[in-house]
Amino acid sequence: xxxxxxxxxxxxxxxxxxxxxxAKIAQMLHGIGGVVVEKSAVADDEHAILDMxxxxxxxxxxxxxxxxxxxxxxxxxKTALAHFFGVEMVEHMPTRKFVEDLYRQHKREITPxxxxxxxxxxxxxxxxxxxxxxxxxxxxxxxxxxxxxxxxPYEMQYLMENEVLPRLHKHFDGTHIAxxxxxxxxxxxxxxxxxxxxxxDALPENITLAYLPRIAQVRLRLTVRGxxxxxxxxxxxxxxxxxxxxxxxxxxxSTEDDVLESAIGKLLRQKGLTLATAESCTGGYLxxxxxxxxGSSDYFKGSVIAYANEVKMKxxxxxxxxxxxxxxxSEQTVREMVQGALRVLxxxxxxxxxxxxGPGGGTPEKPVGTVWIAVGNNDQVKARIFxxxxxxxxxxxxxxxxxxxxxxxxxxxx
Amino acid sequence: xxxxxxxxxxxxxxxxxxxxxxAKIAQMLHGIGGVVVEKSAVADDEHAILDMxxxxxxxxxxxxxxxxxxxxxxxxxKTALAHFFGVEMVEHMPTRKFVEDLYRQHKREITPxxxxxxxxxxxxxxxxxxxxxxxxxxxxxxxxxxxxxxxxPYEMQYLMENEVLPRLHKHFDGTHIAxxxxxxxxxxxxxxxxxxxxxxDALPENITLAYLPRIAQVRLRLTVRGxxxxxxxxxxxxxxxxxxxxxxxxxxxSTEDDVLESAIGKLLRQKGLTLATAESCTGGYLxxxxxxxxGSSDYFKGSVIAYANEVKMKxxxxxxxxxxxxxxxSEQTVREMVQGALRVLxxxxxxxxxxxxGPGGGTPEKPVGTVWIAVGNNDQVKARIFxxxxxxxxxxxxxxxxxxxxxxxxxxxx
Numbered sequence: 076x077x078x079x080x081x082x083x084x085x086x087x088x089x090x091x092x093x094x095x096x097x098a099k100i101a102q103m104l105h106g107i108g109g110v111v112v113e114k115s116a117v118a119d120d121e122h123a124i125l126d127m128x129x130x131x132x133x134x135x136x137x138x139x140x141x142x143x144x145x146x147x148x149x150x151x152x153k154t155a156l157a158h159f160f161g162v163e164m165v166e167h168m169p170t171r172k173f174v175e176d177l178y179r180q181h182k183r184e185i186t187p188x189x190x191x192x193x194x195x196x197x198x199x200x201x202x203x204x205x206x207x208x209x210x211x212x213x214x215x216x217x218x219x220x221x222x223x224x225x226x227x228p229y230e231m232q233y234l235m236e237n238e239v240l241p242r243l244h245k246h247f248d249g250t251h252i253a254x255x256x257x258x259x260x261x262x263x264x265x266x267x268x269x270x271x272x273x274x275x276d277a278l279p280e281n282i283t284l285a286y287l288p289r290i291a292q293v294r295l296r297l298t299v300r301g302x303x304x305x306x307x308x309x310x311x312x313x314x315x316x317x318x319x320x321x322x323x324x325x326x327x328x329s330t331e332d333d334v335l336e337s338a339i340g341k342l343l344r345q346k347g348l349t350l351a352t353a354e355s356c357t358g359g360y361l362x363x364x365x366x367x368x369x370g371s372s373d374y375f376k377g378s379v380i381a382y383a384n385e386v387k388m389k390x391x392x393x394x395x396x397x398x399x400x401x402x403x404x405s406e407q408t409v410r411e412m413v414q415g416a417l418r419v420l421x422x423x424x425x426x427x428x429x430x431x432x433g434p435g436g437g438t439p440e441k442p443v444g445t446v447w448i449a450v451g452n453n454d455q456v457k458a459r460i461f462x463x464x465x466x467x468x469x470x471x472x473x474x475x476x477x478x479x480x481x482x483x484x485x486x487x488x489x
Numbered sequence: 490x491x492x493x494x495x496x497x498x499x500x501x502x503x504x505x506x507x508x509x510x511x512a513k514i515a516q517m518l519h520g521i522g523g524v525v526v527e528k529s530a531v532a533d534d535e536h537a538i539l540d541m542x543x544x545x546x547x548x549x550x551x552x553x554x555x556x557x558x559x560x561x562x563x564x565x566x567k568t569a570l571a572h573f574f575g576v577e578m579v580e581h582m583p584t585r586k587f588v589e590d591l592y593r594q595h596k597r598e599i600t601p602x603x604x605x606x607x608x609x610x611x612x613x614x615x616x617x618x619x620x621x622x623x624x625x626x627x628x629x630x631x632x633x634x635x636x637x638x639x640x641x642p643y644e645m646q647y648l649m650e651n652e653v654l655p656r657l658h659k660h661f662d663g664t665h666i667a668x669x670x671x672x673x674x675x676x677x678x679x680x681x682x683x684x685x686x687x688x689x690d691a692l693p694e695n696i697t698l699a700y701l702p703r704i705a706q707v708r709l710r711l712t713v714r715g716x717x718x719x720x721x722x723x724x725x726x727x728x729x730x731x732x733x734x735x736x737x738x739x740x741x742x743s744t745e746d747d748v749l750e751s752a753i754g755k756l757l758r759q760k761g762l763t764l765a766t767a768e769s770c771t772g773g774y775l776x777x778x779x780x781x782x783x784g785s786s787d788y789f790k791g792s793v794i795a796y797a798n799e800v801k802m803k804x805x806x807x808x809x810x811x812x813x814x815x816x817x818x819s820e821q822t823v824r825e826m827v828q829g830a831l832r833v834l835x836x837x838x839x840x841x842x843x844x845x846x847g848p849g850g851g852t853p854e855k856p857v858g859t860v861w862i863a864v865g866n867n868d869q870v871k872a873r874i875f876x877x878x879x880x881x882x883x884x885x886x887x888x889x890x891x892x893x894x895x896x897x898x899x900x901x902x903x
Contacts, residue, residue, distance in 0.1 A: 090515025101504025358780025359773030366772025380792035
């Protein structure tokens with residue numbers, strides 16, 4: 076089943092909103108054999124919408140439209156669809172009742188803009204949206220399907236899961252897809268590509284290997300396409316094992332589709348170890364990465380964000396003389412931060428970061444991007460200096476991610 | 490100047506990578522009057538690349554291509570461009586020297602995949618990429634321009650800023666654009682749309698108002714298009730003042746293009762107040778939001794992430810009896826967390842969060858999404874319960890953002 080994704084909204088083109096919906100929808104379609112063949116984003120403009128809708132219907136079996144359903148004046152999707160199918164706009168009574176009840180409950184006035192929420196093209200099958208006021212819509216014509224969903228991510232996701240995927244699965248017999256992603260960490264894309272070159276060259280036509288790099292990580296995804304789901308799975312399993320044999324053990328952070336923070340969570344849970352962080356330049360981002368994993372309270376106890384030096388001293392017990400002699404961004408400071416975190420938060424393991432995220436604060440000796448990271452337990456602490464030299468946001472992301480990678484190797488070796 | 494954005498890479502269509510580049514490029518183009526008229530993402534497939542390149546050149550003056558330049562086998566952009574322009578691939582010596590030096594320095598082997606990095610179509614003007622090994626390229630033909638950039642965000646950004654924007658500015662005389670964005674916080678899009686309805690209806694043709702909603706925030710952007718930059722600016726100023734008069738003062742968090750965390754930073758700096766956080770369910774994300782703002786060390790001192798109850802007691806001084814009687818997710822607990830943070834971190838203001846981010850941990854009385862937030866100083870603490878009922882990631886984002894909004898109103902009223 077080929078799918079065309081069409082995103083509507085000036086806010087996407089203007090660049091003030093990042094389109095996360097397309098990636099999410101593509102992931103959700105995998106499970107039912109849906110392949111996104113192309114995607115486009117057009118302005119809130121009827122001409123542009125119809126242009127790309129026609130293109131989408133030429134290239135694919137299904138066009139999924141997101142966005143352009145809100146109550147404000149710049150939303151033109153529904154009238155464009157009505158014109159495309161040559162139908163009138165009509166009231167959808169269940170949506171009307173739902174929206175009216177909601178507004179009554181919150182004591183908000185029902186303005187003319189709100190009334191637009193329950194108007195739909197007459198040929199639409201309404202996909203009832205209990206997460207918001209804009210209904211989803213399903214259109215079927217000449218064997219092809221057009222779906223229109225609100226752009227709000229959780230509303231889109233709710234409707235995809237509960238309405239669109241089951242209907243698409245029923246409507247089409249797709250080629251089956253099997254895929255598996257593993258996580259490597261600590262080596263770059265070209266190094267891994269070289270290790271896997273003979274393997275990749277010998278892959279049959281219906282298997283692809285994709286490299287998905289992230290900070291300090293490369294995910295490797297094998298995808299098998301074919302008519303027989305069982306044969307797909309068997310071939311996938313065989314090729315995955317072959318690939319894993321070609322990679323050094325320490326490189327593989329997870330044989331599942333993990334990010335580093337979830338791979339580390341599994342490792343810590345398996346070893347029964349607890350963790351704390353003591354953060355200066357990462358400012359809580361490291362703790363956030365760790366706690367973004369569901370169930371992280373099993374191994375993560377807490378953190379001291381010691382942004383100011385007085386917090387480093389008062390809460391973590393970093394010595395005044397250490398800060399005076401070596402500075403906050405130094406090996407000695409991050410070592411004492413680890414020791415302080417272990418003591419104050421009472422964990423088996425701790426990580427500490429101290430650096431210059433930028434844009435200000437750099438010096439010739441310690442330019443922006445200089446970060447000290449330490450990882451340790453009560454027996455030993457390992458410290459390492461990094462020079463990321465990127466912007467503030469990325470320096471923080473790099474520091475937190477390399478701290479996780481240092482922790483992974485530390486736990487694996489001790 | 491009309492611009493078409495073309496993103497290349499299976500990883501975008503498969504949905505494993507979110508496309509942040511397009512938004513960034515669109516923002517960067519604003520300053521030189523560039524308008525993104527449409528954008529598309531296609532697979533690493535020569536046919537698809539050429540198809541959309543032709544479409545882009547029909548619709549726009551400039552096509553900016555990102556992605557598809559890496560060293561692995563799934564990257565086909567450069568050969569597609571060579572075929573499109575009917576030229577050979579040639580070595581680019583400065584890139585070769587740079588890449589060879591880099592590999593020698595890191596003691597990495599130069600594989601055939603690496604050699605591909607310094608090959609470019611013969612008609613390319615190479616945009617030297619000192620941030621990575623894939624060069625950017627500039628092509629000019631029949632008055633139109635094609636630019637190809639690596640997909641790695643900071644490499645793309647470096648080349649856009651230093652090479653592409655200056656060249657485009659020189660190459661085209663665009664219609665000038667003036668725009669201004671303000672930040673409102675605490676009311677939804679439809680409420681604000683209603684307040685501004687008469688204003689919006691009366692706007693001249695060359696001005697648009699866009700609503701850009703985020704969690705707890707709606708940004709409002711006025712854009713003026715016209716030939717005369719001075720007239721644009723004057724009209725923009727007038728309309729902005731008109732719009733601000735229609736909005737309640739408390740609703741406007743910033744008259745600049747801020748996010749809530751930077752608006753709060755300005756407020757705290759202006760009032761000379763210091764801030765700390767004590768976080769349970771937000772797990773460091775609140776501190777991260779605050780410290781994502783450059784210069785936040787002026788007012789942010791630090792945080793205690795008290796994920797485990799023993800940390801709440803031991804470090805923040807939350808009473809054992811409070812946790813036993815009311816639970817960790819309770820008004821009493823977040824109030825004591827605020828008091829603990831004020832005492833331990835020695836700041837003027839503190840915020841605390843405690844809730845159930847999910848997916849586990851919910852009960853009938855306190856379902857997933859229940860979050861208590863408190864904000865206060867040494868005189869008073871305000872606490873409020875929220876029911877976000879979203880997924881883990883969004884519950885954390887909502888909790889942190891509403892904490893910031895509570896802080897903003899607290900500081901404005903005290």
